[in-house]
Structure formats: structure tokens, C-alpha cells
Amino acid sequence: MTAADWIxxxxxxxxxxxEHRDAVLASAHPVRLPAEMRVFDPGSPCSQFLLVVDGCVRVQMIADTGRELVLYRVRRGETCVLTTSCLFGGEVYPAEGIVETETRAVAIPLARFLALIAASEGFRRFVFAGFGQRLAALLATVQDTVFHNLDGRLARALIARAGGGPVALTHQALAAEIGTAREVVSRHLKQFEKAGLVRLARGRIEIADPDRLALRAARTE
Structure with a gap:
């Protein structure tokens, strides 16, 4: 992957x-991340700034109880807010990053990242714009998880992942998406099925009544 392929x-x-464009290109090196690779773990140091060119990295937290919560995903043209935060603060990662689909990215080492921040106003604006946008989305996820009705959150997750076909997610994966337990998701899906909103099958969930499911998704209380 050449510079022209990613920038x-x-x-x-x-x-x-x-001058600053050349400095960015000279600092960045391409990486290819296979699916299921763990990019970082809780407690691991942060040593480079990653820019995703293609693919998807899922960032999530796991409680001591084993419950998972997906915080956000980093996709094409995006950067990771936790990585940026850790680089600036010299902190370790508080969450884990898992490659969902094979990902191409470029990495800028910490020392070069800090030098570019100091030297280039355009690079600073790019980093802080991405940080602000991702932080706003992260806060929206927290607000949705803490304050909004679980039925609505589950309905929104199903609609977001359907793409016009069945949702190929396990109940555990859905629970991680909306920040609850697998047993809770299974119980609510059974209620959705009884209400005629979905049809449950092994390894997939079919949306039976998208209009009514959309009404359920609009609920926040």
C-alpha cells in the first residue's frame, strides 16, 4: 500500500x-490486521496513532462479570478516540480493540505523532476534529445505554444490523451491542417474536414487521 493508496x-x-504532508507520509507505515486480531487490551500501553484505511475495528469494554459493551467501531477514514486520548495522556488502554473484518491501516509512532502535533496546525485540527466527533458518538452510546428503554435499544440494534436481510448475530453479540446480559436479550427477543416483530432461527433473526419494529425503536422511555 503506497502513500497514494491511503492518504x-x-x-x-x-x-x-x-512540507507537513511529506512529514506525515514519511512517518506512517502500512499495516494489515487480520480478522479477530486483538489490536490492544485493557492495561496495554499505546505507542502509535492508527488510521483505518479499510476494514473495521471494534472497541469494547468487558466487566469483571464478563458482560461486554461495544463502545464504537473504527472504520474507513476514521481514528480511535481512546488511542488519541492515551497518546496525549500517556495512559494505558482502558478497553480492548478487536479486528472485525480484515483491516488495512497506517500507523504513526508516538514520537512522530507528537512532533506532527507540535509542527502542523492542519494535522492538529485533523486529530482534534476526529477526537471530538468520536467523543460525541461515544457519549451518545453511553446515554443510550444508561437512560434509554431496552426495548428501543434492541430494536434500533436490529434495524442497524439488518441491511435488508436477516440479522446474523448471536444473542451474546447483541447483548454486547446494547450493554446488557445475553439472558435479557433472549427474553426480549422472545417477546418481540410473540408480538410478531421478528422470527427467530438458529444463528439469525429475521425482521417480520419492519414498520412496527421501527416504532419500537423510536421509544426512549
């Missing part, structure tokens, strides 16, 4: 002046 996915970087 156009990040327009603010592609638009930098020649």
Missing part, C-alpha cells in the same frame, strides 16, 4: 502543505 481517504491530511 486520499483522509482529505484533511491530503490537503496539508507539502
Amino acid at each position: 486520499e481517504h483522509f482529505p484533511p491530511l491530503a490537503a496539508l502543505g507539502q
Whole structure:
């Protein structure tokens, strides 16, 4: 993967002046991350700034009880807010990152990242814009998990993952998406099925009544 292959996915970087654009290109090295690879773990140090060119990395937290909560996903043209935070604060990761689909990315080592932050206003704006946008989305996830009705959260998760076909997620994976226990998701899905909203089958969930499910998704209380 050459510089031309990746930098156009990040327009603010592609638009930098020649000196700083060349500095970014010289600092970044391409990486290929296979599906299911663990990119970072809770407590691990952060040593590089990762820009996702193609693919998807899921960032999630796991409680002592084993319950999972998906915080967000990093996709094409995006960066990871936890990585940025850890780089600036010199902190370790508080969550884990798992590659969902094979991912191409470029990595900028910590020392070069900090040098670019100091030298380039355009690079600083790019980093802080991505940080602000992702932080806002993360806060929305927390708000949804803490304050909103579970039926609505489950319905929204099903609609978001359906894509016009069946949802190929386990009950455990859905529980991680909305921040609850697998048993709770299974119970609510049974209620959805009884109400005629979905049809349950092994390894997939079919949406039987998308209009009524959308009404359920609109509920927040």
C-alpha cells in the first residue's frame, strides 16, 4: 500500500502543505490486521496513532462479570478516540480493540505523532476534529445505554444490523451491542417474536414487521 493508496481517504491530511504532508507520509507505515486480531487490551500501553484505511475495528469494554459493551467501531477514514486520548495522556488502554473484518491501516509512532502535533496546525485540527466527533458518538452510546428503554435499544440494534436481510448475530453479540446480559436479550427477543416483530432461527433473526419494529425503536422511555 503506497502513500497514494491511503492518504486520499483522509482529505484533511491530503490537503496539508507539502512540507507537513511529506512529514506525515514519511512517518506512517502500512499495516494489515487480520480478522479477530486483538489490536490492544485493557492495561496495554499505546505507542502509535492508527488510521483505518479499510476494514473495521471494534472497541469494547468487558466487566469483571464478563458482560461486554461495544463502545464504537473504527472504520474507513476514521481514528480511535481512546488511542488519541492515551497518546496525549500517556495512559494505558482502558478497553480492548478487536479486528472485525480484515483491516488495512497506517500507523504513526508516538514520537512522530507528537512532533506532527507540535509542527502542523492542519494535522492538529485533523486529530482534534476526529477526537471530538468520536467523543460525541461515544457519549451518545453511553446515554443510550444508561437512560434509554431496552426495548428501543434492541430494536434500533436490529434495524442497524439488518441491511435488508436477516440479522446474523448471536444473542451474546447483541447483548454486547446494547450493554446488557445475553439472558435479557433472549427474553426480549422472545417477546418481540410473540408480538410478531421478528422470527427467530438458529444463528439469525429475521425482521417480520419492519414498520412496527421501527416504532419500537423510536421509544426512549
